Amino acid sequence: MAGLRRHRFLQANINHCRAAQDLLVQIFAEWLVDVAVVAEPYSVPGSWLGDDNGSVALLMRSSTDSPPLSLLERGQGYVAAAWGDIALIGVYFSPNRPLVDFESFLEVLARVARRVAQRWVLVVGDFNAKSVLWGSPTTDARGRELETWPISTGLSLLNRGSVQTCVRRQRGSIVDLAFASPSLAACVVDWRVELVKTLLDHRYVRFDVSVQGSQEARMGRSHFPRWSLSRLDRNEGGLCSGLAVAPS
Known part of the structure; x- marks a missing residue:
């Protein structure tokens, strides 16, 4: 049996x-x-996948043992791409826009997540929303809206702890978030x-997806499993062995 492989994500x-x-x-x-989600890029090179207005982009490492990053759809503030069995959605929402726009944005994202739900869904980006649920000391209006969004989409929050993802002279915040379908979150x-130099107030966020490596695993899924995360055993590799991110 092939061993576990780790695929590295950067935000x-x-x-x-x-x-x-x-x-x-x-x-x-x-x-x-392996794959990065970049909010507010300086530019979007031809090898990257960007949204409609240059506010978020995806890039991947060129490798013979990695599937391509294939565009699924994009709009203002989001870009969705397939990477093996994963549908990765990169997002950015400006803090200068009104709350009503944020509510509409979340509705659009929910529809996108449902359209790509034949794969495992991974939503990553800067929502500019604060909530005590993901470690912020206070909850703002956008945070209250986003708190209920995972319920409507069936996604699980990946953020852990209370380390600030954005640090400014006066204060810090946790606004860089990630959500995943429960089977992928497991x-x-x-x-x-990461507490390393970035030249800016935002810090890098990293996580790995540990999967059972198999050159025979087939790309794509015919269904979207909506299992409860509380019923999953993170110490078992069975669920993750079905996640295909290597070429067949």
């Missing part, structure tokens, strides 16, 4: 800064990251906020 916000994007690309290579290990 960042680089605030449209060229130097920060150059550093991110360097870190991406040094850490052997395969996520080592979610953490």
